[in-house]
Amino acid sequence: MRLGIYGGSFSPIHHGHLLLAESCREQCQLDEVWFLPAAVSPLKQDANPASNAHRVAMLELAIAGNQAFKVSPIELERGGISYTVDTLREVQQIVPHAQLFLLVGADSFAGFYHWRAINEICELATICTVGRPGSDLNDWGRLPEVLTDDQMIQIKEHFVEMPLIGLSSTDIRQRIADGRSIRYMVPRSVEKYIETQHVFRSQESHVS
Numbered sequence: 001m002r003l004g005i006y007g008g009s010f011s012p013i014h015h016g017h018l019l020l021a022e023s024c025r026e027q028c029q030l031d032e033v034w035f036l037p038a039a040v041s042p043l044k045q046d047a048n049p050a051s052n053a054h055r056v057a058m059l060e061l062a063i064a065g066n067q068a069f070k071v072s073p074i075e076l077e078r079g080g081i082s083y084t085v086d087t088l089r090e091v092q093q094i095v096p097h098a099q100l101f102l103l104v105g106a107d108s109f110a111g112f113y114h115w116r117a118i119n120e121i122c123e124l125a126t127i128c129t130v131g132r133p134g135s136d137l138n139d140w141g142r143l144p145e146v147l148t149d150d151q152m153i154q155i156k157e158h159f160v161e162m163p164l165i166g167l168s169s170t171d172i173r174q175r176i177a178d179g180r181s182i183r184y185m186v187p188r189s190v191e192k193y194i195e196t197q198h199v200f201r202s203q204e205s206h207v208s
């Protein structure tokens, strides 16, 4: 099985996330893509995402009907800071025969040099990178100092094409706070959930 591993805060999930996952599924011939909401994203430790329950509920609504997409709670259940290397090790235990592909947007990839154990990450999974407005996938910074030539070639062979989508969860949360429209930025089911559950409106929704 070719398995896509897609981590993020997903607070909330939006159409940029969904198109990224679908583009990787198609172009990397993935059998499944697992969405893994982070307990605490290592480089966004000061962020205050919606509760775990809300993020999982919105993810489930967003992927409903897509047999290839699943939500995995393993980072939430592990708790603490969600280091990707720990997640990949855990997934390897759960599905030992799966070939793992790590899906990463360009802004996250720009910080990849600072992630924990990046050589091991590259051993455990093939990195699939996707463009995002404002981040240049060709700017590798100091990565060539730490990655092997083979690792760099493998990453370059897995650039995934997708129309650039200038959506971000931060902007969507700001729009909600301002009482502005988020229609067509997130699936309708997610929009309705945010509305009826008052997510991002009350302090309560930020508590796990």
Ligand SMILES: Nc1ncnc2c1ncn2[C@@H]1O[C@H](COP(=O)(O)OP(=O)(O)OP(=O)(O)O)[C@@H](O)[C@H]1O
Binding pocket: 007, 008, 009, 010, 011, 016, 017, 020, 103, 104, 105, 106, 107, 108, 109, 130, 131, 132, 133, 165, 166, 167, 168, 169, 170, 171
């Ligand atoms: N519009 C987008 N285009 C391409 N990749 C994206 C887009 N939005 C998010 N991603 C990627 O999805 C992953 C998870 O992102 P995350 O859940 O942090 O969303 P975000 O919109 O960046 O959130 P926030 O604004 O709260 O920081 C990261 O790899 C990120 O690069």
Ligand SMILES: O=C(O)c1ccc[n+]([C@@H]2O[C@H](COP(=O)([O-])O)[C@@H](O)[C@H]2O)c1
Binding pocket: 006, 007, 008, 009, 036, 038, 040, 041, 042, 043, 044, 082, 083, 084, 085, 107, 108, 114, 115, 116
């Ligand atoms: O393992 C790390 O050191 C690491 C550092 C930064 C980000 N990540 C993961 O990358 C994913 C997207 O993170 P972010 O900060 O762009 O939302 C999420 O699953 C994080 O756990 C992982």
